[in-house]
Amino acid sequence: xxxxxxxxxxAAAVAAGCATTPEEQAPARVEERAAKPAPVETKPIxxxxxxxxxxxxxxxxxxxxxxSRRSIYYDYDKFDIKDEFRPLVEAHAKYLRENPGAKMLIQxxxxxxxxxEYNIGLGQxxxxxxxxxxxxxxxxxxxxxSVSLGEEKPVCTEHxxxxxxxxxxxxxxxxxxx
Amino acid sequence: MLTRLRAFLGAVLLLVTPLAAAQLSIEITGAGAxxxxxxxxxxxxxxxxxxxxxxIVRADLERSGLFRGLEVPPLSPAPxxxxxxxxxxxxxxxxxxLVLGSVAARPDGRYEVRFRLxxxxxxxxxxxxxxxxxxxxxxxxxxxxxxxxxxxLTGEKGVFSTRIAYVVKRGSRFxxxxxxxxxxxxxxxxxSFEPIISPAxxxxxxxxxxxxxxxxxxxxxxxxxxxxxxNVIANFRGSNSAPAxxxxxxxxxxxxxxxxxxxxxxxxxxGSGLRRLTSSAAIDTEPRFSGDxxxxxxxxxxxxxxxxYRMPAAGGEPQRVTFEGSYNVTPRLSxxxxxxxxxxxxxxxxxxxxxxxxNRQVQIITDSDRDESPxxxxxxxxxxxxxxxxxxxxxxxxxSDGRVKQRLSVTAGDVRExxxxxxxx
Numbered sequence: 250x251x252x253x254x255x256x257x258x259x260a261a262a263v264a265a266g267c268a269t270t271p272e273e274q275a276p277a278r279v280e281e282r283a284a285k286p287a288p289v290e291t292k293p294i295x296x297x298x299x300x301x302x303x304x305x306x307x308x309x310x311x312x313x314x315x316x317s318r319r320s321i322y323y324d325y326d327k328f329d330i331k332d333e334f335r336p337l338v339e340a341h342a343k344y345l346r347e348n349p350g351a352k353m354l355i356q357x358x359x360x361x362x363x364x365x366e367y368n369i370g371l372g373q374x375x376x377x378x379x380x381x382x383x384x385x386x387x388x389x390x391x392x393x394x395s396v397s398l399g400e401e402k403p404v405c406t407e408h409x410x411x412x413x414x415x416x417x418x419x420x421x422x423x424x425x426x427x
Numbered sequence: 428m429l430t431r432l433r434a435f436l437g438a439v440l441l442l443v444t445p446l447a448a449a450q451l452s453i454e455i456t457g458a459g460a461x462x463x464x465x466x467x468x469x470x471x472x473x474x475x476x477x478x479x480x481x482x483i484v485r486a487d488l489e490r491s492g493l494f495r496g497l498e499v500p501p502l503s504p505a506p507x508x509x510x511x512x513x514x515x516x517x518x519x520x521x522x523x524x525l526v527l528g529s530v531a532a533r534p535d536g537r538y539e540v541r542f543r544l545x546x547x548x549x550x551x552x553x554x555x556x557x558x559x560x561x562x563x564x565x566x567x568x569x570x571x572x573x574x575x576x577x578x579x580l581t582g583e584k585g586v587f588s589t590r591i592a593y594v595v596k597r598g599s600r601f602x603x604x605x606x607x608x609x610x611x612x613x614x615x616x617x618x619s620f621e622p623i624i625s626p627a628x629x630x631x632x633x634x635x636x637x638x639x640x641x642x643x644x645x646x647x648x649x650x651x652x653x654x655x656x657x658n659v660i661a662n663f664r665g666s667n668s669a670p671a672x673x674x675x676x677x678x679x680x681x682x683x684x685x686x687x688x689x690x691x692x693x694x695x696x697x698g699s700g701l702r703r704l705t706s707s708a709a710i711d712t713e714p715r716f717s718g719d720x721x722x723x724x725x726x727x728x729x730x731x732x733x734x735x736y737r738m739p740a741a742g743g744e745p746q747r748v749t750f751e752g753s754y755n756v757t758p759r760l761s762x763x764x765x766x767x768x769x770x771x772x773x774x775x776x777x778x779x780x781x782x783x784x785x786n787r788q789v790q791i792i793t794d795s796d797r798d799e800s801p802x803x804x805x806x807x808x809x810x811x812x813x814x815x816x817x818x819x820x821x822x823x824x825x826x827s828d829g830r831v832k833q834r835l836s837v838t839a840g841d842v843r844e845x846x847x848x849x850x851x852x
Contacts, residue, residue, distance in 0.1 A: 374688070
């Protein structure tokens, strides 16, 4: 953008130089020298090429990439992965397959109702189910650790179902993200 | 004894930052009947100690729900443990029991507290003790006097000198706090920006096992309260949680997910010697040893809903213990092993239930609706629990007959995960 503006200004300067009329500069010698057209900007104009690829941004961070999505939500007392989250799990399995050095931590979560320790168990079931699905789709066991945060790290703290639904969740995190 | 206690408290003070305005306040919300009327006459000389030793003794005894402290007007001459007791006069004040004492300054800057307990009805002395103490030991000494009185009059050991552990969540901070049984003298053993849950006292009262999330996953630590040293006891792949001490303090049962699911394992107290105890596709968690070390009670949903089971501590076939209701979790055995406290879901409310293990009778002893983590006092008389009142986490204490109720809360914080410590000598 900035380059484009500079280019436009340079063009305008050239046009201004050309537009200087001989009548105006005729009588005085001094003025004649000063009225010489300004030297044309010779610096090469930087080109913006939108057809080239952007600098290797991680697909994990690209908001337009499904891989930037990390959360799977569950029904009450359930740990099976709902159909709507299948494409997400498949995308992450593919990424793990194609990046054998990538490591993932899956944190399972539960809503606040009931025993904290039993809720660790429920969250573990959820993270284990994601790990199992990723493994079936070709991710290696040593790439993935499944753990549980139980009810201890709620993203929503109201004591009502729409909030609890947000907390019944599995989060897929890559090394460096936790 | 007091010297040792003092050295211990000194060590703790060096390691933690006490938080101002953090103290638990206690409110008694119900009382048992009938309560024994007891007169505790002000000890001449006690003003020199600052906090009134007799008022702490009285508050302790009243909190038990078994005693009613009588107002004692200023007497002249003020009676002491050396006075001849006018039993008729104390009887006319309706006292069944009487405590008289005195405080004297010693040349070394310390104080001597002497007291004697009397049975006014039988017109007999029940004994007395003399303590030498510094001003910092007033509370500890008052709790010891209350323990003496309690034991002489009820035949059971008092718990006023024991301590409690609990977690306070203050904004984004989690504080593992240790306080006297009356909520006073709170000191943080651990402060973290990540959750801390499931504190469990070692049988000697010198260590706490707990689960900390400081590594972005649950890991079991054993924390020495004497020197603040922390040891990782279980940090296997997956989740590590629900620590429980064996009665001899040499082993810990924990819940691990290292082999998939949540299963109960046994470890030596230094983290060595891992052995798997349960083998199910269910969630098996919240292990607790019976007092004789023979059994481990635990929560399992192997039958479809979470229920309490027990198995031999050496491993073996589990037997189901709870049958009523669809959600029974967090088993806690009474110190005498006769009663099981646990959390039950009762008409949409999570409440504390007691199961009499001899006749299978179940009694729900709370009327709150979000109870968690029941914890017996070491004499079995009271149960400390976490609950939620007006959206805030508070601790509540209820007598094991359900009649006496107290609430313990802190300002600007959520209190949860209480654990009542053992008797210590």
